[in-house]
Amino acid sequence: MECLFCAIAAGEADGHRVLDDGTAVAFLDARPLFPGHVLVVPRRHAETLTDLLPEEIGPFFTRVRRVAGAVERGTGAAGSFVAANNRVSQSVPHFHVHVVPRNRKDGLRGFFWPRGRYASRKEAAEVAARIRAALED
Numbered sequence: 430m431e432c433l434f435c436a437i438a439a440g441e442a443d444g445h446r447v448l449d450d451g452t453a454v455a456f457l458d459a460r461p462l463f464p465g466h467v468l469v470v471p472r473r474h475a476e477t478l479t480d481l482l483p484e485e486i487g488p489f490f491t492r493v494r495r496v497a498g499a500v501e502r503g504t505g506a507a508g509s510f511v512a513a514n515n516r517v518s519q520s521v522p523h524f525h526v527h528v529v530p531r532n533r534k535d536g537l538r539g540f541f542w543p544r545g546r547y548a549s550r551k552e553a554a555e556v557a558a559r560i561r562a563a564l565e566d
Contacts (some may be wrong), residue, residue, distance in 0.1 A: 434470045434523035448500065452485070452490040456526070462537065463506035465530040469493045475524045477515050493526050506530030510537070 436442035437456060444456035446547075447467055458466040471489050473487045475481045481489060510529040514520075531537065548554040 432474055432521070432523050434468075434521055434525060435474050438470060438472050447546065448496055449521075449559060452488045455492065455496045463504075463535065465506065466564055467496055467500055467508045469496050469526045470523055473489070476522045478513060479515070481524065484503075484563060490498050497528050497553050498529050500528050504530040507532045535561070 433442060434454075437444035437446075438454040444454075446454060446456045448455035448469070451472060453469055453471055455467050455469040458468050469489075469492055471481060471485060473485070475485070493511065497511055500506065501509050508531045510528075510531050511526060513526045514523065515524075519525075529537075547556070
């Protein structure tokens with residue numbers, strides 16, 4: 430199976446690039462939330478965040494940081510929303526970070542899904558304990 434983002438990174442598919450180096454490629458999202466919505470992808474194919482090598486994480490997110498600042502300055506936005514899906518809702522199976530320019534009253538409301546609360550402090554403590562245990566693996 431061919432990867433669209435690998436093809437864009439290799440220059441084999443169209444993409445309006447804003448950054449291209451040995452670590453990452455960043456290009457405009459073809460279906461932006463707002464003009465200036467950029468996707469930042471690692472040059473090496475990695476399907477998810479957990480597939481990035483430890484030594485790739487810092488350099489990759491340094492590029493994400495640079496792009497976030499450039500998106501804000503380049504679009505005149507008041508800020509940006511920086512996010513990534515990991516497997517679920519990941520439209521292309523190549524890890525990518527969305528950098529979306531934001532302004533007050535731009536129509537986006539917090540996250541794009543309903544939020545809730547834990548039923549109790551006990552439930553929250555149990556969930557936290559399971560995650561801490563998984564960090565030890």
